[in-house]
Amino acid sequence: MKKLRLAIFLFTISTAIYSQDDLLDILEDETPETTSENIVTSTFKGTRILNGHSVENRKDKELEFIISHRFGAINLGFDELFGLDQSNIRMALEYGLTDNLTIGLGRSSFEKTFDSFLKYSLFKQKKGANSFPVAVSLFGSIAAKTQDEAFPVLERSFSENLSYVGQVLIARKFSQSLSLQITPTYIHRNTVRDIADPHDIFALGFGGRVKLSNRVSLNSEYYWAFDQSESINARNSLAFGVDIETGGHVFQLILSNAITMIEKSFIAENTGDFFGGDIHFGFNISRTF
Amino acid sequence: MKSILTLLCCFFCVAISHSQDRYLTKSGAINFYSKAPMEDITADNNQVLSIVDAATGKMAISILMKSFLFEKALMQEHFNENYVESDKYPKATFKGDILNFDDISETKTKKQVKGILTIHGVSNEITIDANFTKTDEAILVDGNFIIEIDQYNIKIPAVVAKNIAKKIKVSFDFNHKPYKK
Numbered sequence: 001m002k003k004l005r006l007a008i009f010l011f012t013i014s015t016a017i018y019s020q021d022d023l024l025d026i027l028e029d030e031t032p033e034t035t036s037e038n039i040v041t042s043t044f045k046g047t048r049i050l051n052g053h054s055v056e057n058r059k060d061k062e063l064e065f066i067i068s069h070r071f072g073a074i075n076l077g078f079d080e081l082f083g084l085d086q087s088n089i090r091m092a093l094e095y096g097l098t099d100n101l102t103i104g105l106g107r108s109s110f111e112k113t114f115d116s117f118l119k120y121s122l123f124k125q126k127k128g129a130n131s132f133p134v135a136v137s138l139f140g141s142i143a144a145k146t147q148d149e150a151f152p153v154l155e156r157s158f159s160e161n162l163s164y165v166g167q168v169l170i171a172r173k174f175s176q177s178l179s180l181q182i183t184p185t186y187i188h189r190n191t192v193r194d195i196a197d198p199h200d201i202f203a204l205g206f207g208g209r210v211k212l213s214n215r216v217s218l219n220s221e222y223y224w225a226f227d228q229s230e231s232i233n234a235r236n237s238l239a240f241g242v243d244i245e246t247g248g249h250v251f252q253l254i255l256s257n258a259i260t261m262i263e264k265s266f267i268a269e270n271t272g273d274f275f276g277g278d279i280h281f282g283f284n285i286s287r288t289f
Numbered sequence: 290m291k292s293i294l295t296l297l298c299c300f301f302c303v304a305i306s307h308s309q310d311r312y313l314t315k316s317g318a319i320n321f322y323s324k325a326p327m328e329d330i331t332a333d334n335n336q337v338l339s340i341v342d343a344a345t346g347k348m349a350i351s352i353l354m355k356s357f358l359f360e361k362a363l364m365q366e367h368f369n370e371n372y373v374e375s376d377k378y379p380k381a382t383f384k385g386d387i388l389n390f391d392d393i394s395e396t397k398t399k400k401q402v403k404g405i406l407t408i409h410g411v412s413n414e415i416t417i418d419a420n421f422t423k424t425d426e427a428i429l430v431d432g433n434f435i436i437e438i439d440q441y442n443i444k445i446p447a448v449v450a451k452n453i454a455k456k457i458k459v460s461f462d463f464n465h466k467p468y469k470k
Contacts, residue, residue, distance in 0.1 A: 023342060027349055248363060
């Protein structure tokens with residue numbers, strides 16, 4: 001009898017102990033380690049920081065239509081409505097061949113230039129067990145200038161009008177609100193204006209964003225070119241801007257000393273002096289389908 | 290010696306009975322559906338963890354927000370970045386009691402589950418209707434309910450108000466198997 005009582009007592013106690021451990025704690029223990037949750041996403045909102053590319057790619061089978069505008073320099077004054085009378089436009093279609101590979105085709109009104117690019121996401125930033133500190137994408141583009149030289153009048157072949165850009169985009173999302181990118185860049189131009197100008201240009205890009213809210217971020221970008229074209233007194237490009245995201249659109253409002261929107265132009269052939277007031281207002285609008 | 294044997298026997302019995310009391314799934318399905326004038330948005334998560342304690346009638350569910358799969362990658366990105374803020378609040382959880390749990394059987398019966406649902410760091414008490422079926426080797430639970438997203442401090446900006454419904458229909462389907470540690 002005594003033993004039975006003891007048995008019942010023990011049974012009750014052990015049940016009591018058992019029911020104390022929380023069911024949610026058990027689920028916590030049973031949660032499998034998955035890798036996909038450890039990939040850091042949304043380092044930047046768009047595929048551009050401002051002028052240049054960010055590490056972000058379009059996802060599989062997503063088509064993005066991007067319209068970019070850069071107006072004339074603000075210091076042109078009231079007569080040119082602070083640059084708004086002049087306008088450069090680039091229209092582009094960019095498509096995700098896979099989650100990691102994006103192809104793009106664009107056409108800029110500046111020098112009637114066609115450009116095409118491929119961007120491949122090589123490494124993702126990861127946290128957790130298999131952590132990796134940065135995201136790395138590779139970017140390569142070819143641009144063809146189709147506008148004839150007005151002075152002196154020159155007939156150039158198609159290949160003479162080509163230029164190439166290769167970039168390694170390295171970015172890290174430090175926190176929810178801060179992401180930074182550095183971008184080693186190599187540019188080759190088949191033709192240069194002056195014999196003293198370099199065909200090959202190395203540059204290093206710095207870009208970043210600070211999130212102001214879930215849908216708005218403040219971005220800036222600087223490209224430091226190690227080789228400059230003396231004949232046009234080329235300068236490094238600097239840009240500040242704001243990203244505003246609404247559903248399938250990203251709007252970027254930009255202030256930059258560059259008036260062009262493709263790498264070989266704004267890195268290698270930019271002539272604006274930001275602190276001299278050659279600031280161009282512009283925007284990128286992207287719509288994802 | 291005999292008493293020690295009894296004791297051991299007791300513990301053993303307890304352990305056995307307990308391992309049979311709990312039923313767990315790691316591949317529960319949850320779907321949500323937002324019906325708005327501009328578009329319908331739906332997402333599936335087939336990696337939901339759920340556990341039922343058949344001895345006490347308690348139930349707990351754990352949902353990894355990043356495991357929701359959407360039709361469009363951009364929707365998924367916005368869901369995680371802008372709405373549920375998955376980096377800050379990686380999981381949604383539910384913990385509650387199945388009311389009148391004793392009489393569930395092999396025939397499907399409708400029961401109420403009352404408990405605390407936590408999404409986006411906000412906890413609300415809710416009562417959900419769910420269908421329960423208990424066999425020897427499984428407890429099946431399915432049903433659906435409506436979530437009002439502003440109760441969970443998830444804000445919808447005016448520009449997308451026509452794309453995202455304020456009331457989201459959530460469907461669930463869990464096939465719990467006996468849980469052994």
